Amino acid sequence: AQTVTQSQPEMSVQEAETVTLSCTYDTSENNYYLFWYKQPPSRQMILVIRQEAYKQQNATENRFSVNFQKAAKSFSLKISDSQLGDTAMYFCAFMKHPGNQFYFGTGTSLTVIP
Amino acid sequence: NAGVMQNPRHLVRRRGQEARLRCSPMKGHSHVYWYRQLPEEGLKFMVYLQKENIIDESGMPKERFSAEFPKEGPSILRIQQVVRGDSAAYFCASSPPTGGWSGANVLTFGAGSRLTVL
Numbered sequence: 459a460q461t462v463t464q465s466q467p468e469m470s471v472q473e474a475e476t477v478t479l480s481c482t483y484d485t486s487e488n489n490y491y492l493f494w495y496k497q498p499p500s501r502q503m504i505l506v507i508r509q510e511a512y513k514q515q516n517a518t519e520n521r522f523s524v525n526f527q528k529a530a531k532s533f534s535l536k537i538s539d540s541q542l543g544d545t546a547m548y549f550c551a552f553m554k555h556p557g558n559q560f561y562f563g564t565g566t567s568l569t570v571i572p
Numbered sequence: 573n574a575g576v577m578q579n580p581r582h583l584v585r586r587r588g589q590e591a592r593l594r595c596s597p598m599k600g601h602s603h604v605y606w607y608r609q610l611p612e613e614g615l616k617f618m619v620y621l622q623k624e625n626i627i628d629e630s631g632m633p634k635e636r637f638s639a640e641f642p643k644e645g646p647s648i649l650r651i652q653q654v655v656r657g658d659s660a661a662y663f664c665a666s667s668p669p670t671g672g673w674s675g676a677n678v679l680t681f682g683a684g685s686r687l688t689v690l
Binding site: 464493501502505549559561562563564 | 605607613614615616617620628630661663665678679680681683684686
């Protein structure tokens with residue numbers, strides 16, 4: 459079975475600063491995807507960034523980047539130049555490949571302070 | 573492209589009634605997933621369906637819950653004889669057919685249906 463752990467229930471960051479959200483996972487699979495999803499107060503789930511496990515290079519999407527450590531089974535999300543609109547719940551998710559079932563962590567509530 | 577459409581957005585039921593939640597996947601997506609989010613918790617997988625087939629229902633409660641994705645029309649999550657513990661946000665997601673490392677396995681979520689059981 460796969461498990462995803464987010465050990466930071468709540469975090470805050472000053473606007474324009476950088477914050478890192480932690481995620482670890484446990485799996486015996488070798489091929490898989492990792493994701494970060496954002497859930498703002500509207501409750502819509504929005505994909506932030508995706509990482510394929512076979513790629514050593516860390517994924518980046520504008521102000522969002524990940525630090526993927528496969529051996530350590532760690533997948534942290536770094537948000538640079540934080541903006542007020544980044545305030546949301548952030549969920550880390552795992553999906554084995556091939557496969558379709560996603561496993562989500564319990565989320566980190568991020569508040570960006572003006 | 574209207575995205576994943578869920579309705580109703582909010583549903584109130586009394587204990588013992590039935591709840592029906594609908595999900596229309598994104599155009600071109602043939603896989604549908606239902607997740608449940610309890611207050612202050614993450615999303616829990618319930619069921620994965622393709623047209624006319626239930627692929628994985630390992631997350632579905634054994635009783636009162638059922639799901640379908642007919643050849644025509646939306647996917648429906650049905651909860652019979654609802655209880656207060658069923659109060660939650662129910663999210664539907666869809667994805668294109670699987671295959672390779674093409675990135676096709678990204679889930680696109682709907683806005684969710686919030687069920688409140690009185």
